[in-house]
Amino acid sequence: MPLNFQKMHANGDDFVIVDSRHSANPVTSAMAQRMGDRNRGVGFNQLAVLLDCDDADARVMFWNADGSALDVCGSATRGAADMLMREADVTSVALRTNRGLLTCERTSTGDISVDMGVPLFGWSDVPLAQELDTAVLPLAGSPAACSMGNPHCTYFVDDLATVDIATIGPAIETNALFPLRTNVHFVQIIDRTHIRLRIWERGAGIALGSGSCSCGAVVNGIRRGLLDSIVEVECDGGSVTVQWNGVGAVFLIGPVEASFSGTMSQG
Template identity: 50%
Template structure:
């Protein structure tokens, strides 16, 4: 008669053996596991601190984000425990600064936790508050990113003004999604030199906390093409919060309805601005698991 004892999956044996080997080689008992994930090419290092673990400094985050000497990421997401949610997420930009929101990383972590628990929905806490996450079917994950912030003080902007058309060249729209956004509607988003255009507006005096910058044009009915410069990171293949902000800005300006498809450099995402918030739906990928060696962590201490 066979044993009823559950046998861990093979990958868990391999991960445990790998961590044990690092501990033997270095004589340390504190390696730091991580996951590499992405949503439409918007890539993340994810560290799970629900069981404790190292608290990373700003310098540590920058070193991990170095695509040559570390791992590289657009944002780093830390999973922590929360008394009123399934988990709390803290986000960092590649320059080590904190980010109040990261939609694609939220979707990635939500998918990971749903796979882990076998559930089809859960709630995550970010600086935006409690975000409802759900399996949308066909491998897609949906997150309600909450209501957009449309008042100048909430974006925030440096001075009182209407946010629909800012008094700067191009008359962009400002939107808060837990982080600030500045959306330019242009004739051809592909033609914009984003490498110079993005940083010029990221640091514009109207945005005291800097801003994410989007350039977008209308392809067809409720269909946008968008490219993004993320504050503290640079050009990224996709951005969830930027997609939400662009969809809200397009609807406010009468260019689209409240449910749109957005084509990004990394693929397509769907945004639906409903009465209860801005819902974002798209694919995610868990690329690999790894472990930061104690030697590397010592360098980043």
């Protein structure tokens, strides 16, 4: 049976949405990996599957391109919200994820804002393999770690051009300190309201952008006293805005666009 999908992107951070409301969930780890193959499948950084939900507009399950599951994806959440808002002709929806209930709104400029929840800093919340101060990890470069529902490790560097992301990224992603692996960010601070961010994404590699990584990078920068509460995050593919008051929920605001729709054989 063919599987219908919608391909979208957020500043080049591409994802696929499968709408399985009112039907059985057809996506398994193997199917996600097959769809994520950029040569033989559709290709994406993440896959979002929409399911029926009693206490929200939809439940969303997320997959990486390597077939591993994740609890949240900021870009695909914005894409799912955009799709559901257009379908119902509304300006806000609530999505149930493994991260919790995420409230999404369309802004006056057409961007999608997502309440990404409260960041977590406990070593067991990230998680780390041992009890450590997550503000300064005992790794070369002294990165910081946090969880936005998935693990994040942030390096602050003077010049992104000098960073070999393709070498350092996978080494840190799979470091024994991170039992569930980790996303890895490299941040160059332009000023207190503007950063350049390059990303090695867990299960996907170098990414043009990432919503949750943008959130994690800003949160760790604010913890270090380097950033203000509203920050423009300039990724390789474009910019998003992250807001955090240092206590409550993190808000992610940025655009999403539809690329194309299609069908793929499940066989």
